[in-house]
Amino acid sequence: MWDPVAYALGFIDCDNISARCMLTIFALFATKTEASLLRMLKGSPDVYLSGPIRKYITDKGGRFHLRWGCREILYDKAANAETYVKGLAMSKATDKKVVQADAYVAACDVPGIKRLLPSSWREMKFFNNIYALVGVPVVTVQLRYNGWVTELQDLERSRQLRRALGLDNLLYTPDADFSCFADLALTSPEDYYREGQGSLLQCVLTPGDPYMPLPNDEIIRRVAKQLYFHHPKV
DSSP states (O other): OHHHHHHHHHSSOTTTSOHHHHHHHHHHHHHOTTTTOOOOOSSOHHHHTHHHHHHHHHHTTOOOOTTOEEEEEEEEEOTTSOEEEEEEEEEETTEEEEEOOSOOOOOOOHHHHHHHSOGGGGGSHHHHGGGGOOOOOOEEEEEEOSSOTTOOSOHHHHHOOSSOOSOOSOEEOSSSSEEEEEEHHHHSHHHHOOTTOOOEEEEEESSOGGGTTSOHHHHHHHHHHHHHHHOTTO
């Protein structure tokens, strides 16, 4: 079970993840009985995570440039030879503009930040170190069922649709391509529970390399097959 937990924490296996990360989490599990219960957002991240952040920013006068791609970081050097950012060159279709701000923060995936950084910044060790990072592909699959997959005690109860039943937690498995999974209808019912429907399983495939070139139908088929192997009653 070590690898599934490592994949869930950092998308890499035990041979590559920091030992401190694993020791910290298992020490917490050992000393606090409630530590292994992971509480998730009660609904969609767009509503309960990024939504409040977006509202906070706009209430302060901030703006979001949605669907504009950042094409280039515009920069210059000050009199003391320090590099500073002058703005971001943005584009959307044939439209172009430069966005300026008081501060700039980049939140990108590994391939994205490598494409965005000016090549001359590699002269600075801080930015050059980024090119040593290796991204880990992750694939997320959601499957809806007409029963409650993680209700393991009572077969009849698992097949009724009057109320949600099962394990309200993040679950791990060492015997499938998805290292962790959860029933969103239970963990995040505000947006994912549907009356008259059953489990909405979200399975995280890590590493996702073997699945990246596959069509969606084949990914779903493989994940559903593995899920059925572990939960044949579905």
